[in-house]
Amino acid sequence: MLLPNILLTGTPGVGKTTLGKELASRSGLKYINVGDLAREGQLYDGYDEEYDCPILDEDRVVDELENQMSEGGVIVDYHGCDFFPERWFHIVFVLKTDNSVLYKRLETRGYNEKKLKDNIQCEIFQILYEEALASYKEEIVHQLPSNNPEDLEDNIDQILKWIEQWVKDHSS
Numbered sequence: 001m002l003l004p005n006i007l008l009t010g011t012p013g014v015g016k017t018t019l020g021k022e023l024a025s026r027s028g029l030k031y032i033n034v035g036d037l038a039r040e041g042q043l044y045d046g047y048d049e050e051y052d053c054p055i056l057d058e059d060r061v062v063d064e065l066e067n068q069m070s071e072g073g074v075i076v077d078y079h080g081c082d083f084f085p086e087r088w089f090h091i092v093f094v095l096k097t098d099n100s101v102l103y104k105r106l107e108t109r110g111y112n113e114k115k116l117k118d119n120i121q122c123e124i125f126q127i128l129y130e131e132a133l134a135s136y137k138e139e140i141v142h143q144l145p146s147n148n149p150e151d152l153e154d155n156i157d158q159i160l161k162w163i164e165q166w167v168k169d170h171s172s
Ligand code: ADP
Pocket: 010, 011, 012, 013, 014, 015, 016, 017, 018, 019, 105, 146, 147, 148, 149, 150, 151, 152
């Protein structure tokens, strides 16, 4: 059976991992967290002193994922999307959270002042939405509100329905 690949993106803290894991368990699709994958495989290319974090080796991440992505049925979770091959994804969801809600979530994570400010700005300027629009066909890019548990349920229901329809449309 053919299964679609789904990209979940958005500013850190918007709820990609929460949604991705729940979707995977309810749909049977495979969940891949690119941050975790990079950490496990040490897929890094240097260190960013300003942001105090390792720099992702995007080419190695793409190589690492290529086989699974060509098989289909993968949910990818990452706060970036311009380096993935466009052909990988059948649909892209950009999660979106109100500033005050996001601020509290990131504060709970223990982010320092600068990291908090940078991430809130990232959300205000819709950086990830713009990146998604620049990287994928507009008609497959969708924004989803992610402020509360009701949003989460709505998003899961909506995406499960979309998967079901996609599978129907792609079965012969
Ligand atoms: P991301 O993977 O995008 O960084 P997470 O999934 O880790 O975000 O979520 C960040 C925090 O926000 C977690 O504490 C999570 O429980 C909470 N959260 C995520 N989505 C929602 C939502 N729809 N409603 C309320 N809290 C949420």
